[in-house]
Amino acid sequence: MADVNRGNRPLSPHLSIYRLPLTAKLSILHRITGVGMVLAAVLIVWWFVAAVYSPEYFAAADWLLTSWLGTLVMVGSLWALWYHFCNGIRHLFWDAGRGFDLTKTQRNNWIVIGGSVVLTIITLIAA
Template sequence: MTSTATRARPQERPLSPHLTVYRWPATMLMSILHRITGGALYFGTLLVAWWLIAAATSQSYFDFVNFIYGSWIGRLVMFGYTWALLHHLLGGLRHLIWDTGTGMEKETSTRLAWATLIGSVTLTILIWVAAYAARGAF
């Protein structure tokens, strides 16, 4: 009979780093954002459908929905929807490029990932500036 003191202790296993310690590669971050923006597009599409239904219903209901969308919170949501749409679009183009077998090198895929983020932010701002300019808001 052996005592517990003489038994061999199991060797401590190393712990894997937590997400806050691990540095996310750009491609991983863009992949996660691509999935999040895809989910956000469901919500945004419901908002577009609500606006179209209001346009088909009555002038007073359409004015009500336009009032909500024209508020600062409504514009913020629509700005986010625009960014999500463009980010998801550019992420889809990035995946289309990868489907052809090109751009799979680490450096190239990282550049494409950053281009997706920078391009989506830039295009969102340009679209909103153009829309405000077309309305004569500047």
């Protein structure tokens, strides 16, 4: 006999209670930072084009990129660059077949996050 309640059963795992592991969240963040770096590159190219085009246009572009919002975007882009770099190195280790144990994966998640923050701070201090 057909199960009468078959259509009423929840999905497994139910999306309202399922929690993505940190590795999955970092994978999504890796893709987002890739897109963010492209957008930051477009802003930087726009700044260079404005410098070539006219002094007035450059002043407007420079004002925007050196404002608090522009500084926030550029610092965020710098962090995205370092995060993408650190996570890419982790992927190279995975390609070599290393770091697949659960404990090593969890440790490496935090190394990628911490490393990207530390490298961003070092870059900001050095600049």
